[in-house]
Amino acid sequence: MTDVLCVVTPFSYGRLDSVGPKCPNLGLGFIAAVIEEMGYDVKILDCFGLELTKEETFKEMERHNPNVVLVGAVTANFTISMDVLKKSKELNPAVVTVIGGPHVTVNPESAFEERGVVDFVVIGEAEETIAELLCYIKKKSDVPLHRIKGIIYVDESGKMVRTEKRGVVKFLDKLPMPAYHLFPMDRYHSYGWLNLGRKFSTMITSRGCPFKCRFCQSSQQAQFWRQRSAENVFKEIQLLYDVYGIRHIYFQDDEFCVNHQRIIDICDKIKEAKMDLAWECLTRVNHVDEALLSSMASAGCKSVLFGVETGYEEGFKKINKPISCDMVVRAVRIAEKCGIMTRTAFILGFPWEGEEEMRKTIKFAKKVNADLTFFNVLTPYPETPLHEEMVAKNLFEQPDNYDMHIIHGTDPLIRTEKLTSKQLRYWCGRAVLEFYLRPSYIWKKVKKVKSWGEFKSNFFSGNDLLKLAFKKVLAGRGE
Ligand code: B12
Numbered sequence: 498m499t500d501v502l503c504v505v506t507p508f509s510y511g512r513l514d515s516v517g518p519k520c521p522n523l524g525l526g527f528i529a530a531v532i533e534e535m536g537y538d539v540k541i542l543d544c545f546g547l548e549l550t551k552e553e554t555f556k557e558m559e560r561h562n563p564n565v566v567l568v569g570a571v572t573a574n575f576t577i578s579m580d581v582l583k584k585s586k587e588l589n590p591a592v593v594t595v596i597g598g599p600h601v602t603v604n605p606e607s608a609f610e611e612r613g614v615v616d617f618v619v620i621g622e623a624e625e626t627i628a629e630l631l632c633y634i635k636k637k638s639d640v641p642l643h644r645i646k647g648i649i650y651v652d653e654s655g656k657m658v659r660t661e662k663r664g665v666v667k668f669l670d671k672l673p674m675p676a677y678h679l680f681p682m683d684r685y686h687s688y689g690w691l692n693l694g695r696k697f698s699t700m701i702t703s704r705g706c707p708f709k710c711r712f713c714q715s716s717q718q719a720q721f722w723r724q725r726s727a728e729n730v731f732k733e734i735q736l737l738y739d740v741y742g743i744r745h746i747y748f749q750d751d752e753f754c755v756n757h758q759r760i761i762d763i764c765d766k767i768k769e770a771k772m773d774l775a776w777e778c779l780t781r782v783n784h785v786d787e788a789l790l791s792s793m794a795s796a797g798c799k800s801v802l803f804g805v806e807t808g809y810e811e812g813f814k815k816i817n818k819p820i821s822c823d824m825v826v827r828a829v830r831i832a833e834k835c836g837i838m839t840r841t842a843f844i845l846g847f848p849w850e851g852e853e854e855m856r857k858t859i860k861f862a863k864k865v866n867a868d869l870t871f872f873n874v875l876t877p878y879p880e881t882p883l884h885e886e887m888v889a890k891n892l893f894e895q896p897d898n899y900d901m902h903i904i905h906g907t908d909p910l911i912r913t914e915k916l917t918s919k920q921l922r923y924w925c926g927r928a929v930l931e932f933y934l935r936p937s938y939i940w941k942k943v944k945k946v947k948s949w950g951e952f953k954s955n956f957f958s959g960n961d962l963l964k965l966a967f968k969k970v971l972a973g974r975g976e
């Protein structure tokens with residue numbers, strides 16, 4: 498029997514399984530570490546990492562027979578998260594069910610649409626809330642439920658009670674390291690395009706983002722940007738390196754390079770320790786310069802993903818991203834000069850966009866000519882300004898169909914003022930084909946391949962991406 502069971506719901510990239518990464522769910526990792534520090538028996542059932550089906554997940558839940566079940570939900574896995582909690586109630590009506598994560602943080606009522614499945618919704622960052630809630634559940638404190646900040650529950654009269662708002666965790670260094678020992682650390686791997694055959698994990702070294710792009714949910718949730726100190730981050734790198742043999746880390750902070758000195762300090766520590774570590778991160782083009790990128794490269798940074806989003810100046814203004822086309826080109830060229838693989842991500846399908854904007858964005862992506870470029874159709878997430886705008890303009894084709902809305906996988910949920918969702922699908926496929934099937938690009942890629950393993954992983958993920966792009970173009974033709 499397990500006291501507290503954290504369930505990472507089943508998830509697969511479907512047709513793009515060769516492209517998507519597998520990594521620990523660090524939100525639950527931090528929460529489990531806090532619970533363990535409190536002295537409870539806690540386990541993580543990582544159905545994504547272990548590649549369990551829904552039925553296998555249910556069997557494992559039955560085997561663990563927990564007293565408390567915790568599930569984290571993004572919008573795409575909300576339905577299956579609810580299924581997991583419903584099943585836990587069926588298996589044991591006395592079980593206490595708790596749901597948290599980005600989806601219920603902005604849309605908590607959805608968890609109570611079907612009564613009797615969820616006992617508690619936790620809003621926002623949960624380390625402090627879960628500690629207090631567990632004390633209440635285990636009858637270890639006298640603090641009444643309504644005094645626990647950051648939760649929603651249904652009281653005896655059937656009324657939904659929302660307690661006072663809880664702020665974010667201010668000092669991240671005081672948190673324990675994520676409970677990596679509870680994850681199947683041998684099961685994780687990087688994205689297909691940078692699968693170096695090394696043991697892989699992700700890390701989060703800061704929370705929030707200082708910017709407010711109109712389509713982004715992260716920017717709406719965290720009230721302000723916070724960082725872990727270089728010392729604290731390096732401690733976690735050492736843990737992953739020494740205890741789990743991790744040699745490839747993806748820093749999945751929304752914006753890794755806000756504080757240059759912190760990054761340079763982390764790089765210095767990696768170099769001083771002579772670690773054989775490869776790593777990658779996400780950042781914005783206006784947050785990098787040559788000094789920073791060369792320091793990162795010398796400490797093992799192999800790849801940087803720049804969120805670019807559109808390919809024309811007016812577009813940046815409209816999405817509230819204070820960057821310009823020149824800044825994008827400049828950042829990519831500096832990274833190239835430093836020997837870092839560049840990746841850029843674009844979004845197609847902002848409300849005002851038509852064929853002209855599609856062409857501009859694709860043209861610009863080709864001009865930037867990063868090593869890898871991703872094109873996705875906009876998925877407006879609840880509580881973002883763009884979501885509100887799309888709803889107001891009646892641009893949703895499938896309002897509630899977020900299920901299985903996985904990377905590049907499914908039909909667009911939206912249309913624009915000028916393009917249908919089928920046309921958007923077509924443009925998304927066409928963008929991929931136009932970008933990748935240029936002889937100059939193929940030759941650039943071939944020249945850079947260093948090993949048979951690298952060739953294989955690039956070939957298979959490239960092949961799957963192109964196949965999907967062809968399908969999108971064929972399905973979207975004729976409108
Ligand atoms: C790593 C990551 C992934 C990994 C997930 C790995 C895994 N094993 O689960 C991968 C690459 C697989 C992934 C996939 C997807 N992701 Co993702 N991902 C992230 C990312 C970059 C970091 C998550 C993280 O570790 N954060 C740090 C931790 C500490 O924060 P946290 O997860 O929010 O957790 C805190 C609270 O939310 C809360 N909490 C979280 N879980 C729980 C559970 C309980 C019980 C409680 C009480 C509290 C709680 O407490 C935590 C600690 O304070 C975030 C962006 C971000 N900055 O968070 C996007 C993000 C979560 N992903 C997002 C999306 C859209 C997706 C995809 C749908 C993308 C796609 N189109 O395919 C898929 C869906 C996958 C699925 N079905 O679950 C969105 C979610 C928006 C939304 N409302 O749905 C985010 C917010 C990015 C964004 N800005 O839009 N993702």
Ligand code: SF4
Binds near residue numbers: 708709714781804818
């Ligand atoms: S910079 Fe990135 S994480 Fe920050 S608000 Fe914009 S899209 Fe979101």
